[in-house]
Amino acid sequence: MSPKVHLDKKHTHDLLKEMIRIRHFEMKCVELYEAQKILGFLHLYDGEEAVSVGVMQALGPADAVVATYREHGQALARGVPANAVMAEMLGKREGCCRGRGGSMHIFDRERRFYGGNAIVGGGLPLAIGVALADQTLGREAVTACFFGDGAVDEGEFHESLNLAALWKLPVLFVCENNLYSMGMALERAEAETDIARKAAAYAMPSEHVDGMDVIAVEAAARRAVASIRDLGGPYFLECRTYRFRAHSMFDAQLYRSKAEVDAWRAKGPIARFRKWLDDNHFTAGEEIDAIEREVDAEIAAAVAFAEAGTLEPISEVELFAVMEAVPQ
Amino acid sequence: MSDPSSAPLRMTYREACKQALRQALQADPRVLLMGEDIGRYGGCYAVTKGLLEEFGEQRIRDTPLSESGYVGAGIGAAMAGLRPIVEIMTVNFSLLALDQIVNNAATIPHMSGGQFAIPLVIRIATGGGRRVAAQHSHSLEGWYAHIPGLRILAPATVEDARFMLVAALKDPNPVLIFEHVMLYNLEGDLSAGVDGVDIAHAKVRRPGRDVTLIAYGGGLFKTLEAAASLEKDGVDAEVLELRVLRPLDTAAILESVRKTKKCVIVDEGWRSGSLSAEVGMRIAEEAFFDLDAPLRRVCGREVPMPYAPHLEDACLPQAAGIAAAARELVKPT
Numbered sequence: 001m002s003p004k005v006h007l008d009k010k011h012t013h014d015l016l017k018e019m020i021r022i023r024h025f026e027m028k029c030v031e032l033y034e035a036q037k038i039l040g041f042l043h044l045y046d047g048e049e050a051v052s053v054g055v056m057q058a059l060g061p062a063d064a065v066v067a068t069y070r071e072h073g074q075a076l077a078r079g080v081p082a083n084a085v086m087a088e089m090l091g092k093r094e095g096c097c098r099g100r101g102g103s104m105h106i107f108d109r110e111r112r113f114y115g116g117n118a119i120v121g122g123g124l125p126l127a128i129g130v131a132l133a134d135q136t137l138g139r140e141a142v143t144a145c146f147f148g149d150g151a152v153d154e155g156e157f158h159e160s161l162n163l164a165a166l167w168k169l170p171v172l173f174v175c176e177n178n179l180y181s182m183g184m185a186l187e188r189a190e191a192e193t194d195i196a197r198k199a200a201a202y203a204m205p206s207e208h209v210d211g212m213d214v215i216a217v218e219a220a221a222r223r224a225v226a227s228i229r230d231l232g233g234p235y236f237l238e239c240r241t242y243r244f245r246a247h248s249m250f251d252a253q254l255y256r257s258k259a260e261v262d263a264w265r266a267k268g269p270i271a272r273f274r275k276w277l278d279d280n281h282f283t284a285g286e287e288i289d290a291i292e293r294e295v296d297a298e299i300a301a302a303v304a305f306a307e308a309g310t311l312e313p314i315s316e317v318e319l320f321a322v323m324e325a326v327p328q
Numbered sequence: 329m330s331d332p333s334s335a336p337l338r339m340t341y342r343e344a345c346k347q348a349l350r351q352a353l354q355a356d357p358r359v360l361l362m363g364e365d366i367g368r369y370g371g372c373y374a375v376t377k378g379l380l381e382e383f384g385e386q387r388i389r390d391t392p393l394s395e396s397g398y399v400g401a402g403i404g405a406a407m408a409g410l411r412p413i414v415e416i417m418t419v420n421f422s423l424l425a426l427d428q429i430v431n432n433a434a435t436i437p438h439m440s441g442g443q444f445a446i447p448l449v450i451r452i453a454t455g456g457g458r459r460v461a462a463q464h465s466h467s468l469e470g471w472y473a474h475i476p477g478l479r480i481l482a483p484a485t486v487e488d489a490r491f492m493l494v495a496a497l498k499d500p501n502p503v504l505i506f507e508h509v510m511l512y513n514l515e516g517d518l519s520a521g522v523d524g525v526d527i528a529h530a531k532v533r534r535p536g537r538d539v540t541l542i543a544y545g546g547g548l549f550k551t552l553e554a555a556a557s558l559e560k561d562g563v564d565a566e567v568l569e570l571r572v573l574r575p576l577d578t579a580a581i582l583e584s585v586r587k588t589k590k591c592v593i594v595d596e597g598w599r600s601g602s603l604s605a606e607v608g609m610r611i612a613e614e615a616f617f618d619l620d621a622p623l624r625r626v627c628g629r630e631v632p633m634p635y636a637p638h639l640e641d642a643c644l645p646q647a648a649g650i651a652a653a654a655r656e657l658v659k660p661t
Contacts, residue, residue: 064408066404095441096441096443097439097440097441097443098441098442099441100438100439100440100441101439101440101441105439105440107436107439107440107441107443107444108443109440109443109444114404114407114408114444115436115439115440116439116440117432119427119431119432122400122427122428122431122432124397124400125396125397125398125399125400125401125403125404125428126400126401126403126404126407126432127404128397128400128401128404129400129401129402129403129404129405129406129407129408129410129412130404130405130407130408131404132401132404132405132410133404133405133407133408133409133410134408136358136360136386136405136410137358137409137410155396156396156397156400156427159392159394159396159397159398160397160400160401162392162394162397163391163392163394163397163398163401166392167389319442320437320438320440320441320442321437321438321476321477322437322476322477322501323437323442323445323500323501324500325445325500326445326447326500327442327443327444327445
């Protein structure tokens with residue numbers, strides 16, 4: 001992986017396509033939720049797409065990802081097939097977790113995607129362990145650990161940053177700071193709201209990045225991964241972003257104003273990147289149309305795949321509660 | 329002169345735990361130890377003394393006081409190919425890692441549709457008797473035995489202390505080994521020629537006809553002592569040691585109870601919602617009509633463990649109380 005971003009036409013189109021793919025995938029999820037085909041919680045990534053799309057550009061197949069419960073975007077950007085994600089959300093046997101995980105628990109062993117973790121902060125210690133295993137077994141890999149600003153409140157955040165720095169583990173901490181942990185505003189939860197500054201106190205390089213700017217995120221992630229591979233220790237990125245929609249599907253959003261949401265929407269990562277591409281003559285309207293047609297076809301196919309999926313027999317519900325062997 | 333290789337080897341429970349760890353470290357480069365003061369300090373109970381010098385800092389990892397952090401790291405490392413053994417100094421401290429154990433270790437294999445196993449071993453010191461009061465003395469293994477996805481072991485003998493770990497490392501599931509703190513100085517014999525134990529079955533430690541005494545962990549030797557005193561009264565008690573607290577060996581429990589038709593369950597944990605309640609209920613469900621007397625329990629008294637020796641002793645099951653409970657069943661007044 002080069003530490004530099006190459007802004008050619010193909011790459012910029014790939015970034016745009018990936019962000020639109022995530023956005024459209026989730027718009028379809030909303031429809032399916034309203035049709036009661038997706039149940040339970042559904043935490044949308046709407047507004048935060050530039051973070052995972054940017055970060056994933058810096059990772060290769062040998063690297064690992066530990067994700068949050070707002071992880072559809074993280075999973076899709078990592079390359080978890082849309083079919084497997086959608087089928088999981090519909091609770092089908094063909095889903096990546098055979099209907100046991102749902103929206104919040106996407107796992108993909110083949111792509112080193114270690115969940116889908118829905119206890120805030122609980123994924124950070126796992127990332128420490130994955131990185132420790134890679135370091136111990138001599139595998140050249142970086143573990144990218146995603147979490148939100150709410151995780152910063154948890155003790156596990158502080159324990160994990162300390163362990164990573166102490167043991168010089170190859171962990172890329174990616175804080176998706178969307179300013180709210182559910183309804184709790186960052187400044188109401190943290191006495192020190194500069195999250196990157198907290199990370200610096202654990203003796204690791206850390207920086208802020210505009211999480212609404214996919215190029216800035218990619219550039220920062222490439223710098224971070226290069227530093228981890230060169231120096232052997234962790235790196236911390238605070239990506240400043242915003243969630244445009246409710247925390248989950250039911251949320252009166254009493255904790256923030258419509259004007260605030262609208263102001264952030266105007267800075268949205270897709271709209272902003274499209275404008276940048278237009279201003280720099282990277283795209284024509286028909287190319288955008290083609291991108292949208294392509295992702296919509298993929299999503300329609302994923303929905304069809306999921307709808308046609310089968311149900312795990314109830315007789316198998318206990319399968320994997322106790323494992324028979326370690327999967328190889 | 330007898331052949332030295334066939335003579336039993338006498339050692340402490342502590343030494344057996346250490347030899348088990350050493351064997352595991354020698355046998356598999358994927359094994360590493362993590363825990364508080366296991367290295368330079370030598371282990372709170374001196375179980376890991378000398379291992380740092382022998383295996384180095386990469387494999388014997390002293391951790392900061394971050395139970396959730398290093399237990400979670402053990403889980404992640406197990407998912408990614410290592411065979412970590414994590415030590416938690418005392419069961420009360422394990423509560424700081426409960427999130428990782430219950431929400432991650434026990435759930436991820438199932439929640440991921442079988443994509444990930446968690447071949448992790450967690451050793452936890454447990455139990456009362458050391459005059460260290462209410463934040464270092466409890467027996468919470470019954471709580472852990474409630475959780476699907478975990479295997480819970482309670483070695484009480486030197487043989488099990490020596491060999492349960494090897495079997496636990498072969499298990500693809502998270503295994504919690506509870507070592508009762510009053511057992512570390514206990515001496516016992518390792519039979520020549522024995523090089524392993526199963527981690528699935530309860531064991532009859534003293535066969536008998538008149539009453540079944542079910543015990544585990546630190547309760548075993550008090551229960552054997554009770555059986556010896558009962559023998560003087562002409563009561564032939566059978567002592568069944570659970571060994572494995574999850575999954576329970578229900579068949580062995582039922583077999584013994586069907587034979588003796590009377591049963592006392594000994595559990596250092598608090599009575600309400602305890603492991604003894606589970607054992608008793610399984611007997612009630614499956615062997616109710618085989619019983620000649622009500623089930624009885626001898627449990628920890630339901631208070632936070634007090635410091636003063638006479639108070640602590642009164643809160644723990646003791647041999648006299650176990651024998652008295654059995655006598656009541658065998659010779660009803």
